[in-house]
Amino acid sequence: MGLLGRIPGWAVPVAIGVLVLLLPQVIGDFSLIRQVQLGLILALIVSGLNLSLGYAGELAIGQAAMYAAGAYTAGLLSLRGHTEILLHLLIAGAVALVVGTVTGIPGLRLGSWSLAMTSFFLVLLIPDVIAVFREQTGGRNGLSGILPPTLFGRPLTPDDYYLVIVVVTGLWFAVMRNIVVSRHGTALRVLKQSPVLAASMGISVFRMKLLAYALGAIPAGLAGALFANLDLYVSPEAFSFSLATTALAASILGGSASVYGALVGAFIMQFGLNQAGGFERYSLLVTGAFLILGGVALTGGLSSLAHTLWRRIAAPATVPERVERVQAPDMPDLRGEKLKVAGVAKAFGGNQALDTVGLIAEPGQVTALIGPNGSGKTTLLNMICGFYRADAGTITLGAKNLEGRAPHAVARSGVARTFQTPNIPPGITVLDAVMSGRFATHSASVLEAVLRLPRYRRVRRDDFAEARRMLDLVGLRHLEASEAVALPLGQRRLLEVARSLVAGPGLLLLDEVASGLDEDEAAGLADVIRKVRDAGGTVVLVEHNFQLVLSLADHIVVLAQGRVIAEGTPDMIERDPRVMSEYLGTVPDDSASPIVLGDLVDDAVGEE
Structure with missing residues (x-):
């Protein structure tokens, strides 16, 4: 400098x-x-x-x-x-x-x-x-x-x-x-x-x-x-x-x-x-x-x-030094809450986006929600978050009924999420972007901010400490002073995960968070998700990377055309013929050797 x-x-x-x-x-x-x-x-x-x-x-x-x-x-x-x-x-x-x-x-x-x-x-x-x-x-x-x-x-x-x-x-x-x-x-x-x-x-x-x-x-x-x-x-x-x-x-x-x-x-x-x-x-x-x-x-x-x-x-431009990945810290204990979606239906005009969908996500588990494009995965996340109102059914988190609440009220009830496209405002640093995730759950008034009163200073100090801990967790601590919007796509996705975790949510919704990540970043993300699960968090993962889903999920729910067509453990879903039909458009011959969906996905990727 x-x-x-x-x-x-x-x-x-x-x-x-x-x-x-x-x-x-x-x-x-x-x-x-x-x-x-x-x-x-x-x-x-x-x-x-x-x-x-x-x-x-x-x-x-x-x-x-x-x-x-x-x-x-x-x-x-x-x-x-x-x-x-x-x-x-x-x-x-x-x-x-x-x-x-x-x-x-x-x-x-x-x-x-x-x-x-x-x-x-x-x-x-x-x-x-x-x-x-x-x-x-x-x-x-x-x-x-x-x-x-x-x-x-x-x-x-x-x-x-x-x-x-x-x-x-x-x-x-x-x-x-x-x-x-x-x-x-x-x-x-x-x-x-x-x-x-x-x-x-x-x-x-x-x-x-x-x-x-x-x-x-x-x-x-x-x-x-x-x-x-x-x-x-x-x-x-x-x-x-x-x-x-x-x-x-x-x-x-x-x-x-x-x-x-x-x-x-x-x-x-x-x-x-x-x-x-x-x-x-x-x-x-x-x-x-x-x-x-x-x-x-x-x-x-x-x-x-x-x-x-x-x-x-x-501050003349300098060539950044290569930063080696260090061992990420442990995730602090999370008080995950049980998510229960029962009989939820949603139509947009004549299009039935969701039809009597049910899902249960338990604390200390990763529940994956998979399905082809247009199957209703993101629509369901938006309904959980309060952006859409259900035509029928109920959505509860622990003892709280989320249906009918405004989106900001749902978030304050303990629901945090990422988006398919990382959404980060310009003009703020990586550290500020993560700290913003604590705004609603750890409040200080405008007057306290203007006068820099002790309560504001205490909250601000805690904001810095927790945000840096989350950046350590996702491996972005060395970039805390960088402009957030200037990060590559993969790092912006990891930044969104850190922002979602910083307030210690009862439910974490991850919407195609691995999309655009390279192999090392995907491995780092998988580490973070496991730490959240092991800390007691409730995780719902929407993801097209089937191998990542198989390696992380404790329970998988499969959507197709707005309906749940299968659910169970990764082993059950990997061999389910209905799931194979939706993903690959073919049903295996029962007389043939057992076929594993994950192998077929790998082969398809290798041929591209």
Whole structure:
């Protein structure tokens, strides 16, 4: 690692913050100082948008409405003689949080693009809402007569107020950074990558998206309070649709999945549009140009480009050393639970995917579920996980009835799974990817994460310890600092196994987990599965590698055309004529020598 690589990640933002703080002493240009203040206020709005869009993957432009709510709250407080800026910030942030929560619930409940449309109409309604309450807000003429702000009863000079804006902005970005680099930030990235993956890990998709949207409302409310006390006048024109598009353009240009990208994009838009002030009628055109530039020419925004360049300069590429496989540690004891699927049926339109399927998986055993493509194996796993509702039948885990529960509730009941295609969000390390598997079962609040309270530190410390133990188990410990999504397919599959095991599930569902593994990786995977079984875990293995199934399974269930056609020990299934017919399309002659399915599979593979 080079000299630059030893510089802490927070050092550069802090240094820039100090320079901005001292700017009035260096430059006395009032117009420039005002543009910096407006740029910081816009950055607060954009940071809230980044939380919902860049991290949770939910497009919503309602921050303009929260900005208006904060501004009018501060203005009305001032008109009633309450000029304390800290009081304005506190109440404006709370009001914005309420507005964000109330408007976010219906949009998220309806799903799909509903929140985007809800927030879009919310912005369009701002002038009308202000006009309805014109006796309090001044209507379309604006709210005037706002008194100069005070801090602890002392009037603030323009230079003092500049410091207030810089400090408030800096504190919020410190809060946002703590959220983003915490386990909550990783959970948001998982949610953005795939709501299905998030739900399978016990993350409530609705609650997590609402959390991101509601938290993103707070900085917009703070920005509104700061703006009202800057100009001492609030007008509906300040919260137009143009503001919403400017914030969106700044987010995309700076980098929506970035903490400090909000600052970069906001200052570019603020100073860029100010230069185009003489062409006010073309302001939307200018904003659109920035939006297209950021969306098309800069994938990930300027912050992503800067991050890539920094990594190349600070940590030059090196040739990785070959790492020899070491003896994996033992699996800690697991409290496996009995899975019982009885008479389950599921139809999609006229297609009967499952027809009165039954399966029992015992703790301390590997139960294999095999069958040709389209036989209903993954459909059954999805029903166990709560993604599909059964038309008939029951699914229980221990004493718990899983049928009818939401997917995240099923996961919290002790069900963990892998997917046919490894699903790993970009931008997180191998270690973080495994740690994310503990998010729902070992919780710490957002407030504890922001303030780094002892309970959060304890949970975080346990997250690191358990994640590293699982990486040791699957042989990926030496890659813990690598970007997870950049791993080869085989290692990503092993990573998913580690993520599924880290919370100590009562039931582990493995969906074609050996697909794409080389011989050594498959052997390592088989070792891991045996350790899980020997530790008392309940394992259901869906796999096309028949030799792997025979070597691992204690009990095998065979599906074909949505029905169970055979079940029993590996020896029984290996010689079952119905299974041979489904796999090879032929039935052996009873008078001939006994034929073993595993031998036929080997011969077929050898001929390819």
